[in-house]
Amino acid sequence: MSLSSSILPSQVEETLAACPHGVGKSSLVSSIFNISKEQTGVQHGRAGVADINREYTSPSNPRFILHDSQGFEAGSAVNWGTVQSFIKAKCEEKELKNRLHAIWLCLETPRTGSRLLETGDQNLLRTAQELQIPVIVVFTKYDVLFNEKYNELQAEDEEKEYEELEPIAETKAAAALKERLREFTDFDFSSVSWAQVSTGKDYKDVKGRLDMLQELTRVTRKCLHNVEADLWPSWAAAQQVNARQKIYFSIQEGFKKYWRDLGENTVYEKHRLIECMARIRDDILLVWNFNDPDKLLVSQEFGSKMFEFVKEFLPEPVTTSDFSATSDYVSVAAAIVPVLGQIVAAGSMITSFAKAAYSGYQRGHSTAVCLRVYITDLTLILHHLFLATLVCEPPRPITPELVDETVRLYQNGDASRIHKDVLGAIGRVPSNPERKIADLIKFEVTGGREWDSEDHL
Ligand SMILES: Nc1nc2c(ncn2[C@@H]2O[C@H](COP(=O)(O)OP(=O)(O)OP(=O)(O)O)[C@@H](O)[C@H]2O)c(=O)[nH]1
Numbered sequence: 001m002s003l004s005s006s007i008l009p010s011q012v013e014e015t016l017a018a019c020p021h022g023v024g025k026s027s028l029v030s031s032i033f034n035i036s037k038e039q040t041g042v043q044h045g046r047a048g049v050a051d052i053n054r055e056y057t058s059p060s061n062p063r064f065i066l067h068d069s070q071g072f073e074a075g076s077a078v079n080w081g082t083v084q085s086f087i088k089a090k091c092e093e094k095e096l097k098n099r100l101h102a103i104w105l106c107l108e109t110p111r112t113g114s115r116l117l118e119t120g121d122q123n124l125l126r127t128a129q130e131l132q133i134p135v136i137v138v139f140t141k142y143d144v145l146f147n148e149k150y151n152e153l154q155a156e157d158e159e160k161e162y163e164e165l166e167p168i169a170e171t172k173a174a175a176a177l178k179e180r181l182r183e184f185t186d187f188d189f190s191s192v193s194w195a196q197v198s199t200g201k202d203y204k205d206v207k208g209r210l211d212m213l214q215e216l217t218r219v220t221r222k223c224l225h226n227v228e229a230d231l232w233p234s235w236a237a238a239q240q241v242n243a244r245q246k247i248y249f250s251i252q253e254g255f256k257k258y259w260r261d262l263g264e265n266t267v268y269e270k271h272r273l274i275e276c277m278a279r280i281r282d283d284i285l286l287v288w289n290f291n292d293p294d295k296l297l298v299s300q301e302f303g304s305k306m307f308e309f310v311k312e313f314l315p316e317p318v319t320t321s322d323f324s325a326t327s328d329y330v331s332v333a334a335a336i337v338p339v340l341g342q343i344v345a346a347g348s349m350i351t352s353f354a355k356a357a358y359s360g361y362q363r364g365h366s367t368a369v370c371l372r373v374y375i376t377d378l379t380l381i382l383h384h385l386f387l388a389t390l391v392c393e394p395p396r397p398i399t400p401e402l403v404d405e406t407v408r409l410y411q412n413g414d415a416s417r418i419h420k421d422v423l424g425a426i427g428r429v430p431s432n433p434e435r436k437i438a439d440l441i442k443f444e445v446t447g448g449r450e451w452d453s454e455d456h457l
């Protein structure tokens with residue numbers, strides 16, 4: 001008779017399944033940078049084989065280069081040596097883009113009786129401090145500590161409901177982590193920034209988990225502060241969970257050039273209005289960095305929709321001698337930024353709306369109003385779109401349905417009120433009107449309260 005164990009479930013397999021290998025580095029990267037789990041190599045039940053010298057980039061997020069290291073398990077001195085050489089080589093790089101900007105040291109959130117730091121982790125902390133590379137300690141799988149506290153509470157009183165125990169378990173877990181770090185004598189955790197995260201689906205709701213990831217983006221951004229200011233917009237573009245950082249940096253970048261003195265800005269001279277709008281749009285999109293495989297946000301269709309919002313504010317068209325016949329409009333539409341090409345070609349009739357868009361940029365109040373409305377509408381629509389994608393699993397590609405629905409909701413909801421607010425913010429005798437528009441955008445995004453530095457830091 002053959003010996004079979006299959007009718008009795010394996011205890012070892014059950015235990016292994018309950019303690020998945022890996023601290024959750026790849027899962028974290030997938031969530032924050034919106035890269036599919038397959039691409040980041042999330043491993044279930046076996047160790048990931050990471051080579052720190054390999055650059056991970058993703059078509060869904062081209063602004064980001066990740067170097068993933070294997071864990072520093074006890075005794076794996078070889079691995080630490082590889083990581084150390086890599087860090088030192090990166091420090092010698094001259095160009096900002098080739099340097100190492102920050103290290104996330106991912107540690108499993110300590111539980112009762114578990115280890116906090118391996119020797120390799122301590123080496124890394126010391127080396128990074130010596131070389132002045134910002135390190136953020138990320139305590140992963142925080143849900144496991146929460147569950148430990150929850151189970152202890154439940155064991156004390158089995159009658160109590162989840163809703164009652166949950167906030168107490170949260171407080172206990174947070175206190176336990178702080179206490180553990182405070183008591184730890186081999187390393188002073190108050191000398192580094194840290195944050196706790198959980199990407200496990202069973203912990204909190206989507207919003208609760210996102211709050212933790214957003215906090216990590218704030219902590220990271222604060223650390224980058226100490227290195228070089230040029231990193232901020234790159235960071236804002238690369239991270240894919242914190243909408244306010246994106247809003248803030250697209251405004252900051254806008255004010256360096258294209259959002260300034262919109263009715264008088266000489267950089268726009270000799271360009272058609274649609275080109276000016278396309279430049280504004282593309283710069284804003286660079287910061288949002290959507291995963292837009294079908295290029296929906298630079299499509300004619302989306303461009304036309306955005307034009308619909310501003311058409312009542314378009315300045316009177318000027319007809320120039322070199323640019324008046326229908327065929328000119330159509331060919332220019334195809335050749336430059338074909339936002340209105342569709343409308344022009346399909347309508348076979350040049351509306352004043354199309355003419356204004358294809359006219360050269362004209363200095364003056366009406367051009368300024370039109371561009372202010374455009375910037376406000378576009379930013380707020382992209383903000384809604386971003387929030388709508390956040391509930392999806394990485395790589396969160398945007399779809400035509402999502403774009404249509406977002407635009408439709410804005411059109412039927414906020415658009416006319418916001419247009420009035422934009423005009424109101426400018427007033428009759430405008431003083432710094434562009435700043436007022438930026439404030440209005442921030443006000444809308446925070447749901448009607450003052451924007452504070454915690455919103456983007
Ligand atoms: N409970 C829980 N499990 C998680 C969490 N994050 C990741 N995991 C699980 O932990 C296992 C390992 O996750 P990975 O993201 O591959 O971890 P890693 O650090 O990249 O692992 P290596 O590449 O092997 O070093 C997978 O089964 C994940 O589903 C978390 O926040 N909570």
Ligand SMILES: [Mg+2]
Nearest residue numbers: 025026041048
């Ligand atoms: Mg991994």
